Each structure stands twice: as C-alpha cells, then as structure tokens.
Amino acid sequence: MTDGRKQHQRGPVILRRAQIGAGTTDQRLLDSRGSADFIHTDPWRVLRIQSEFVEGFGLLAELGAAVSVFGSARTAVDHPEYATTRRLGEALVRAGFAVITGGGPGTMEAANRGASEAGGVSVGLGIELPFEQSLNEWVDVGINFRYFFARKTMFVKYAQAFVIMPGGFGTLDEMFEALTLVQTQKVTRFPVVLFGTAYWQGLFDWLRGTVQPAGKINAADLDLLHLTDDVDDAVAHIVAAEQARSEQTRAEVAVATDTVRRNDGQ
Numbered sequence: 001m002t003d004g005r006k007q008h009q010r011g012p013v014i015l016r017r018a019q020i021g022a023g024t025t026d027q028r029l030l031d032s033r034g035s036a037d038f039i040h041t042d043p044w045r046v047l048r049i050q051s052e053f054v055e056g057f058g059l060l061a062e063l064g065a066a067v068s069v070f071g072s073a074r075t076a077v078d079h080p081e082y083a084t085t086r087r088l089g090e091a092l093v094r095a096g097f098a099v100i101t102g103g104g105p106g107t108m109e110a111a112n113r114g115a116s117e118a119g120g121v122s123v124g125l126g127i128e129l130p131f132e133q134s135l136n137e138w139v140d141v142g143i144n145f146r147y148f149f150a151r152k153t154m155f156v157k158y159a160q161a162f163v164i165m166p167g168g169f170g171t172l173d174e175m176f177e178a179l180t181l182v183q184t185q186k187v188t189r190f191p192v193v194l195f196g197t198a199y200w201q202g203l204f205d206w207l208r209g210t211v212q213p214a215g216k217i218n219a220a221d222l223d224l225l226h227l228t229d230d231v232d233d234a235v236a237h238i239v240a241a242e243q244a245r246s247e248q249t250r251a252e253v254a255v256a257t258d259t260v261r262r263n264d265g266q
C-alpha cells in the first residue's frame with residue numbers, strides 16, 4: 001500500500017479501508033464522560049478491590065519477618081494493657097520482627113508505638129469506618145483499606161505469627177479467622193499467642209471443656225494457642241516456632257533435592 005489516509009492504527013490494531021472508524025481511542029476517552037452510574041456497580045468494585053490487593057502487596061512485599069498484633073480499639077492510654085502492648089511492640093522489634101496492626105487507637109496504637117520507639121518497622125493497616133478516623137500517629141508505614149477482607153489477607157500473608165491482646169468482636173474475629181485458616185491448612189501452622197490469661201482463660205477453658213468434647217474441634221486444634229502474661233515468653237514462643245519452621249523447610253528441601261538427585265542418577 002500504503003496510502004496514509006487509508007490506514008488507521010487503534011492501539012496495536014491496524015484498520016484499513018472500510019474498517020476505518022471515526023476518531024481515536026484517546027478521543028473517545030477524553031471527549032465524553034458518559035454516565036457515572038458504573039462506579040456503583042460490582043464490576044467497578046471488583047477493580048477497586050483488585051487495586052487494594054495491588055497496593056497492599058506492593059507496600060508489604062519487602063517487609064521481612066513480621067508479627068500481627070490485634071487488640072481492643074478502646075484500650076485507654078493509661079490502662080496497663082497499653083503499657084504491656086507497647087513493651088510487646090518493642091520486644092518484637094528487638095527480636096527482628098516488624099509489627100503490623102489495624103492502625104487504629106488503643107491496643108493497636110500501643111503496639112505501633114512500641115515498635116516505632118524501638119526503631120523498628122511499625123505498620124498500620126487501617127480500615128474505612130463510618131466515622132472519621134486516621135491512622136494512629138505511631139504508624140510509620142500505613143495504608144487504608146476500603147474492604148475488610150483485602151485488609152485481613154495482609155495481616156495473614158505478611159506475618160509469621162499473631163499476638164491477640166484482650167479485645168472485643170473485632171479482635172475475636174481476627175483470632176478465629178487465624179485459627180480457622182490454620183485448622184483448614186489454608187496457612188501453614190503458625191503460632192497464635194493469646195496474651196492475658198485472666199482475660200482469655202475462660203474462653204480457652206470453654207473451648208477445651210465444651211467445644212472439644214462435643215467433637216466440634218480436635219484436641220490438636222487447641223495446641224495452636226499459646227496463653228501467656230509475659231512479653232518475653234510471647235516473643236520466645238514466636239521465635240522458637242519460626243526456627244522450627246525454618247528447620248522443617250530446610251529438611252523438606254534436603255529431601256526434595258535428594259529425591260531429584262536419585263532420580264537423575266537412575
């Protein structure tokens with residue numbers, strides 16, 4: 001050919017002769033807004049949900065070892081639990097972990113504060129709420145989610161362990177989700193520390209005395225929980241579990257390598 005007037009490029013597509021339409025893709029994008037109704041539809045929400053995963057993965061992919069700390073949004077700054085959680089944040093940083101929280105007030109703030117003051121990585125994964133709330137001031141790496149389930153994926157995906165401080169429905173939801181994921185092997189077994197025996201013992205006893213005898217959970221499921229009142233014990237439990245997991249991974253790699261070698265030699 002090529003008569004320039006008889007060829008049209010639409011992105012990577014070449015159109016010629018009668019196939020040539022009016023205008024360019026950019027023109028169609030920029031010349032008209034069209035109806036705005038689409039932003040209230042599920043297909044558009046799917047894109048927003050996708051963007052939350054993209055932002056979350058992008059922010060946290062290089063985080064390194066981390067522990068998610070959960071607990072009440074209502075813990076007052078002068079409550080002993082605030083001071084304990086602050087010490088826990090510091091101790092986790094000293095043990096080489098970043099600290100991830102929901103980025104809100106109360107216990108979340110205390111954990112972020114301890115981590116930040118200890119010079120560690122203090123992460124807050126906030127959530128859009130019906131009332132105004134910004135990330136607590138001790139969050140050094142933060143992101144705000146619209147969707148609970150996208151945010152919850154980050155708590156699990158980027159943590160080596162959970163510490164559950166005393167809390168209400170939100171905290172209970174986070175604890176039971178973690179336990180369900182481990183029980184159903186959606187995540188490889190990882191430690192869940194219940195911090196505060198006076199607060200959690202009743203729940204633990206009910207699980208052991210009622211739920212397990214009724215056959216609703218196995219005895220082994222309760223082994224997933226570690227109850228303590230001691231910051232150093234909580235951290236030591238997490239470190240030991242992490243070491244055990246590394247050793248198991250090393251052993252699995254050794255077995256796999258050996259199998260490949262033997263198969264190659266046949």
Ligand SMILES: C/C(=C\CNc1ncnc2c1ncn2[C@@H]1O[C@H](COP(=O)(O)O)[C@@H](O)[C@H]1O)CO
Nearest residue numbers: 070071072073074102104105167168169170171
């Ligand atoms: C109710 C108040 C603030 C709520 N703000 C929150 N911000 C971020 N994350 C939150 C918030 N509330 C709950 N969460 C999540 O659930 C857990 C705490 O819930 P609980 O019911 O208070 O135990 C926590 O780990 C967060 O991930 C008052 O100011």
